[in-house]
Amino acid sequence: MMQEQIIIDNQFHLQRFMYNSPHPSYIAGFIDGDGCIFIRKIQEGYQSGFTITQCRTNILQVIRYHFGGNITSSSNRNNKTINLMDDSNLYYHKHNIRNQFNLVIRNNEYQILLNYLQNSFIIKEGQYQCLYEINKLANLPDKNEQKNKLYSKCSEMNKKKCLNELYFQRLNIQYIAGIFDAEGCLYINKDNYNNFRISIAQKNYSLILDEIKKYLGFGQVDTYEFKIYKHSDCLTFIQLVKPHLIVKYNQAIAFEIFLKTTDKNIKEQMYAICNKEKHEIEIFTDLNKNENGKEGYTETMRLRCLKEQICKEIHLKQVYREKSEKMKGEGNHNFGKSFSKEIKQKMSQSIRKAKGGVSDEHITQVRKLIAEGHKNIEIEHILNIPKHTITRIKNGTIVCSYEEKKERQPLTQIEINLSKRKIKTNEIIIVIEKLNEDWKPMQILDYLIKERNNNHIPNQLTIDIIKNIKRSLMHSKDVLYETELSKEEYQYYLKIKNNFIEKSI
Numbered sequence: 438m439m440q441e442q443i444i445i446d447n448q449f450h451l452q453r454f455m456y457n458s459p460h461p462s463y464i465a466g467f468i469d470g471d472g473c474i475f476i477r478k479i480q481e482g483y484q485s486g487f488t489i490t491q492c493r494t495n496i497l498q499v500i501r502y503h504f505g506g507n508i509t510s511s512s513n514r515n516n517k518t519i520n521l522m523d524d525s526n527l528y529y530h531k532h533n534i535r536n537q538f539n540l541v542i543r544n545n546e547y548q549i550l551l552n553y554l555q556n557s558f559i560i561k562e563g564q565y566q567c568l569y570e571i572n573k574l575a576n577l578p579d580k581n582e583q584k585n586k587l588y589s590k591c592s593e594m595n596k597k598k599c600l601n602e603l604y605f606q607r608l609n610i611q612y613i614a615g616i617f618d619a620e621g622c623l624y625i626n627k628d629n630y631n632n633f634r635i636s637i638a639q640k641n642y643s644l645i646l647d648e649i650k651k652y653l654g655f656g657q658v659d660t661y662e663f664k665i666y667k668h669s670d671c672l673t674f675i676q677l678v679k680p681h682l683i684v685k686y687n688q689a690i691a692f693e694i695f696l697k698t699t700d701k702n703i704k705e706q707m708y709a710i711c712n713k714e715k716h717e718i719e720i721f722t723d724l725n726k727n728e729n730g731k732e733g734y735t736e737t738m739r740l741r742c743l744k745e746q747i748c749k750e751i752h753l754k755q756v757y758r759e760k761s762e763k764m765k766g767e768g769n770h771n772f773g774k775s776f777s778k779e780i781k782q783k784m785s786q787s788i789r790k791a792k793g794g795v796s797d798e799h800i801t802q803v804r805k806l807i808a809e810g811h812k813n814i815e816i817e818h819i820l821n822i823p824k825h826t827i828t829r830i831k832n833g834t835i836v837c838s839y840e841e842k843k844e845r846q847p848l849t850q851i852e853i854n855l856s857k858r859k860i861k862t863n864e865i866i867i868v869i870e871k872l873n874e875d876w877k878p879m880q881i882l883d884y885l886i887k888e889r890n891n892n893h894i895p896n897q898l899t900i901d902i903i904k905n906i907k908r909s910l911m912h913s914k915d916v917l918y919e920t921e922l923s924k925e926e927y928q929y930y931l932k933i934k935n936n937f938i939e940k941s942i
Contacts, residue, residue, distance in 0.1 A: 443493075443719050450495045450683050451502060457940060458503040458553070458733070459615075461875065462607070463681050465557035466615025467496065470639070474564035476571055476591040483584050485571055486543040487550065493719055496618065496683045497540040498730060504550040505734040506542035535718050544575060549737055553874060559604045559612065560642050567591035598641040605648045613649055614681035621685060623692045625708045630701070635665040635674055635692075653677075672696050688714045740929065744866070747926050751863045795822060795830070797837040803830045810895040851918050859897040860885075860906075865916055868906050869933045873940065878903040910934060911941050 458464075468474070472489040490511070491497055497508050542550055551572060558565045571587045574580040617637050626632035638661060639646055646663040650656050655670040656663055665671050672693065679689045688711045695707035795803075799820060806816045813824045813831075829835045860868075864885055871881045882903050889896050909916050916934075919927050 439717060440720055443717070446687070447495045447498055450499055450686070454499050454503070454683075455733075456936070459499060459683070460611040460681060461554050461557040462609050462611035463615040463618075464500065464550075465554050465559070465561075466612035466617075467619045468554075468615075469558060469560035469612075469642075469645075470616040470619030472561075472619070473595070474561050474568055474591070475595075476567060476588045478588060482581075483571065483588060484543060485568055486541060486547050487568075488542075489540045491538055491540075491684065492535040493684055494538050497538055499683060500550075501540055501542075501730050501734070503733040503737070504542060504553070505546035505731050506540050508730075509539050509541070511537035511539060535716070536720070538719075544572065546734070548572065549734065549741075556880075557607065557612070559607055560600060560645060561594075562601065562604050563594045563599070564591050567594070600642045600644050602644065605645075608648055608652050610677050611681050613652070614678035616645070616649075617678055618682050618684045623685065623688050623711055625692070625695065625711055627708060627712075630695075630704050630708070633666075633671065633692075633695070635671050637663045639663075668696060685714070740932070743925065743929060744870075747866075747923075747929065748863050750923070751861075751926075755861070795826060795835065797839070800830055800835065800837050803827055807831055810897045851920065855918075855921065860902050862917065862921060864888075864898075865906060866930065866933070868903060869910065869916075869930070869937060872907055872910070873933060873937050878907060910937050913938055 468487060468489060471491065472487060474487055476483060476485040478484075487506075489497060489500065494508060500506070501508060547568075551569060554565065555569075567587045567590050571584055574584055574587075616639070620639060621635065621637045624634050624636065637646065637649065640661040643658070643661050646658045646661070649663050650658055653670075653674065655667065655673070656665040658664075665674055675689050675693045675696070679686070679693070682689050691707040691710035691714075695704050695711075698704060698707075799822060802820060803816055803822065806819065807827075807830075811819070813827045816822065816827050817824050826835065867885065867888075868881055871884065876884075878900055882898060882900050885898055885903075886896050889898070906916050917927075917930050922930060
């Protein structure tokens with residue numbers, strides 16, 4: 438019966454995080470506490486990745502669902518065995534030998550998790566950076582020297598147990614929940630219910646405990662443990678971390694009820710739940726062979742491939758459009774026009790100049806400066822052309838002499854909005870994706886500016902553009918239109934937009 442309850446509990450946590458993976462700071466805190474970032478040499482070269490070891494698979498299944506990897510079972514300590522199919526053997530005692538489960542996400546799958554955890558680690562940030570850099574070299578030839586340096590650096594960091602205090606600014610309640618789920622304890626003395634505490638142990642990186650104390654504003658650090666004894670502080674701590682917990686979620690609920698009740702019978706029941714959760718044994722059932730446990734990861738990979746295709750199509754369309762406009766601007770028109778047509782053009786230019794107008798050359802220059810992102814007032818100073826003339830060139834009222842002026846239809850509201858937009862379609866998609874990953878607007882702006890610089894695209898982006906997109910999404914407004922996207926592009930946009938709206942509610 439107990440194993441059935443464990444299976445139900447595992448499914449419960451999968452459902453909790455089915456549509457939104459645990460916060461990146463929570464996962465980073467958990468790995469900082471009970472995980473490993475590794476780079477090791479193998480016969481074929483180098484292998485790298487993340488490993489998390491736990492006695493319960495609930496956290497491992499949640500992470501695997503979203504980020505891939507395989508779950509395996511370690512052998513019991515001292516090669517002792519228990520008949521795990523017989524619940525009568527499962528006596529909850531502190532000396533029980535529990536199964537150990539390992540989630541390993543290697544370099545063939547960890548790309549999504551690697552990106553998701555950017556700027557989240559505190560203890561293992563150095564190892565994360567080594568992993569990030571070696572991933573860039575994965576498919577490049579003649580990079581063994583750089584790979585070996587990263588291997589040595591990562592191995593040294595894992596041995597030295599160094600901690601860079603610069604990363605303490607990343608500390609938040611999600612990170613604390615993660616490290617507590619990995620290294621924390623909820624203690625109740627069975628002989629004296631007035632004796633209870635919450636603790637987090639961290640021997641190798643004890644400085645993080647002082648930072649946790651500063652962040653929370655309560656508790657005390659005793660050698661290698663952060664401890665909370667005060668009733669009100671214990672209750673506050675549980676209420677802060679409980680929404681993010683997985684491994685100690687049931688213990689936290691029981692501990693909270695224990696703190697709130699004065700009924701001795703209820704306290705005894707809550708003590709029993711806490712004690713049971715600490716020592717119960719989960720049976721290994723070849724979970725690593727269950728390919729159905731990676732649906733979220735598989736869907737993310739599918740959408741990622743779709744995004745790459747969409748971005749390529751958008752890029753090709755933009756390149757084609759820019760080339761087309763450039764050719765027009767350079768005056769590549771049909772020189773097989775009739776002589777009378779050429780005479781009309783020359784007369785048109787002469788009349789235009791006589792009236793103080795602009796030449797075809799000026800129009801071409803204005804268009805070029807507009808395409809480069811210059812504002813009307815800047816073009817006015819550069820070419821000494823009135824701003825109203827620049828506006829008329831921009832909206833097509835003034836055209837080159839060899840071009841036919843098109844009859845202008847009144848613009849729709851969507852066309853007006855698109856004409857004012859200073860951010861590209863694929864960039865808006867990126868903004869929504871990053872918002873779904875809990876990036877700050879300034880982080881997103883820096884990322885987009887860097888991408889523009891790499892592609893030699895002039896920057897017109899501001900923080901207000903990013904904030905306006907976020908504000909519109911929070912009010913369920915469209916920031917992209919069906920008419921400007923293909924069917925697949927629009928479906929993808931709706932999916933990530935709805936994901937953000939659900940997270941914001």
